Amino acid sequence: MKITLLVIGKTDAGYFVDAITEYQKRLEHYIPFDIQIIPDLKNTKSLTVEQQKEKEGELILKSIQPGDYIVLLDEKGKEYTSAQFASYIEKKTHTVSKRLVFIIGGPYGFSQDIYNKANEKLTLSRMTFSHQMVRLIFVEQLYRAMTILNNEPYHHE
């Protein structure tokens, strides 16, 4: 199984880039993982919120491959502790043969088409984070999950 984090738009702030790159490097040791970036939409000022979500949704759909297992990162999704998330990932390694794809929505979230396409929704907190911030929190939690599964002294209950 390979894990992909699908996001919209480049990470703009350098401090996020550095931190995300650090966890991405650490993850190389444990599991095939990449971050796939869908370019930001242009001229969004002329679009309504619904139109922007729909257009982003079309680009997301183009990036999905047959056999992908799709998990939306969404404030209204299922909530796990870090230990539970580690066992979730472990179970997925047995059931997902191709890509386990986590998707972060754009500034206004996901279109209905994307909700319909998804297998699951996962929340990192009931609070809302910026789509840039979620990338960092997700890679850190994935790294934490890997250290838990490998009995390494990073996570403390």
Ligand SMILES: C[S@@+](CC[C@H](N)C(=O)[O-])C[C@H]1O[C@@H](n2cnc3c(N)ncnc32)[C@H](O)[C@@H]1O
């Ligand atoms: C700024 S948020 C958009 C939130 C907004 N409530 C909406 O859905 O219209 C951008 C994206 O970040 C992700 N996100 C933000 N907070 C999150 C959380 N607590 N857990 C999981 N994903 C989150 C989601 O993918 C969301 O679509």
